[in-house]
Amino acid sequence: MSKLFRAVIMGPPGSGKGTISERIAHSFGLKHLSSGDFVRENIAAKTEAGVQAKTYIKKGLLVPDHVMTRLLLPRLEEMTKYSWLLDGFPRTLAQAEALNSACDLDVAINLNIPLETLKERLRHRWIHPPSGRVYNMCFNPPRVQGIDDITGEPLIQQEDDRPEALVARLRHYKDVAKPVTDFYKAKGILYTFSDTETDRIWPYINTLLSTKIPTIQSDARCASTH
Ligand SMILES: Nc1ncnc2c1ncn2[C@@H]1O[C@H](COP(=O)(O)OP(=O)(O)OP(=O)(O)O)[C@@H](O)[C@H]1O
Numbered sequence: 001m002s003k004l005f006r007a008v009i010m011g012p013p014g015s016g017k018g019t020i021s022e023r024i025a026h027s028f029g030l031k032h033l034s035s036g037d038f039v040r041e042n043i044a045a046k047t048e049a050g051v052q053a054k055t056y057i058k059k060g061l062l063v064p065d066h067v068m069t070r071l072l073l074p075r076l077e078e079m080t081k082y083s084w085l086l087d088g089f090p091r092t093l094a095q096a097e098a099l100n101s102a103c104d105l106d107v108a109i110n111l112n113i114p115l116e117t118l119k120e121r122l123r124h125r126w127i128h129p130p131s132g133r134v135y136n137m138c139f140n141p142p143r144v145q146g147i148d149d150i151t152g153e154p155l156i157q158q159e160d161d162r163p164e165a166l167v168a169r170l171r172h173y174k175d176v177a178k179p180v181t182d183f184y185k186a187k188g189i190l191y192t193f194s195d196t197e198t199d200r201i202w203p204y205i206n207t208l209l210s211t212k213i214p215t216i217q218s219d220a221r222c223a224s225t226h
């Protein structure tokens, strides 16, 4: 029987997790699971975890580990038949440990992007909040400026993508992410990619996954959710 492929992608805000996840989902037929999308769906559906999560997000805070794992792990249980790539989770060691008790990962992709590049990217990032679609006014602009391609609704810039908020976010990211990357390094599944451009990183990720996926997965592919 073919084995399913399970991966996580980590990196600071603006490092290209969403962009690269979309490419991976498209090229390898994995499901792209975004923790931010799960949070937004739970908020919209007013689930208990969603109501709790909203109070933190409104203050610009990360959702606490116990709320986040309660929201996410049941969704992963629904995915037992699929290969997936998880984007945005884990962000803390506690989350990584919770995930580790739920499933075995094959690969942890870690994006290492210089601070100046992150600042520049996020300055140009615009999002469509209801869907989570992300644009960049230089790298992948919408067809009409300020308007979502699919729905025609307005795009917004997130408060915490502004340069002042970003430095604090990045500092916080570094503190909490280090134990997580150390955890995956110790397991021998951490792959770090450093560059200023997604298009230069992508061929390396593509090659890595091409060597991993066909050997452990043949008929278990599934369509991307995006
Ligand atoms: N693993 C997680 N742990 C805690 N909070 C989370 C997690 N994933 C998502 N969230 C919450 O949901 C919000 C939206 O998440 P999402 O990943 O879409 O955006 P983000 O924080 O702007 O990330 P990035 O800039 O890296 O894309 C986060 O700001 C955070 O409050």
Ligand SMILES: Nc1nc2c(ncn2[C@@H]2O[C@H](COP(=O)(O)OP(=O)(O)O)[C@@H](O)[C@H]2O)c(=O)[nH]1
Pocket: 011, 012, 013, 014, 015, 016, 017, 018, 019, 020, 121, 122, 124, 125, 126, 134, 135, 136, 137, 138, 139, 140, 196, 197, 198, 199
């Ligand atoms: N200029 C430039 N922008 C990029 C590149 N890769 C991604 N982006 C944009 O940078 C922003 C952050 O990327 P995103 O995938 O949302 O990163 P995430 O926060 O890690 O999920 C988005 O607006 C992307 O469109 C790149 O190589 N160059």
